Amino acid sequence: MSSASASGPSPATAAAAAPVETDAATGATGPMTQPPKFLVDMKAKFCRMCGGRLELSTPPEGKEWRHVCQNPDCGYIDYQNPKMVVGCIVEHEGKVLLCKRAIQPCYGKWTLPAGYMEWNESSAAGAARETWEEAHAQVSVIAPYAHWDIPMIGQAYILFRASLAPPYTFSSGPESLEVALFEPSAIPFEELAFSSVSTTLRLYLEDLRTGSFRFHHGVIDKRPGSLPNDPGAFVVRDHMALSVDLAGPSGGADTATQQ
16 A cells, blocks of 8 residues: 655654644634643543552653653653554445444444454454454455544544455344344444444445445544534544555555545
């Protein structure tokens, strides 16, 4: 897969840049004097190293707000990093496999089988594992299909196209009320669970119509306080679509061009 270049600050410049905030009344920008809300909302209270009290502050060696242990003999910085969600668009005989959620959020809504990536596994292996856990389906991963960053909730989604593998069976796992194959035209978009899933499946239908699957990357900006499945509460920006040729002898992605 070929890479796409973009202009911007060098890594050294970006690393040194301090977070800024904008004054709502004047529009002026300056150093962030208060911690961001998403950090305030996190329930990090005690140090995992010594049990001491955590407080939000800016460590001397950094410029970002962090949860820092107040024990002078410790000083551990409790980094809060984004989580990676991996999953599959499972294809079988022209249909797509969906799971109806048995847990919150979005109980009773349909979704692609997906979940948090675990330690000591690749993203593709994690996507196949999550498919087995939620749909009791064995799959063969075909190719990466979409990568969505959702900064507001600190998540990145990596979704793969996959085919149902022998014995070609599926059933509800503990996190699913129901598992079913849908004709593409019958996908229940009004009953889908997440913005990442609805965005992915709409693009999947586009690619089906053109007969050429692409790899999609972009950012999903969600409105603060919105529900995970509110169709009017998010926008997709910086969308890139790369054409992928799977016709090579290895079965892998041989060429890709930015569109």
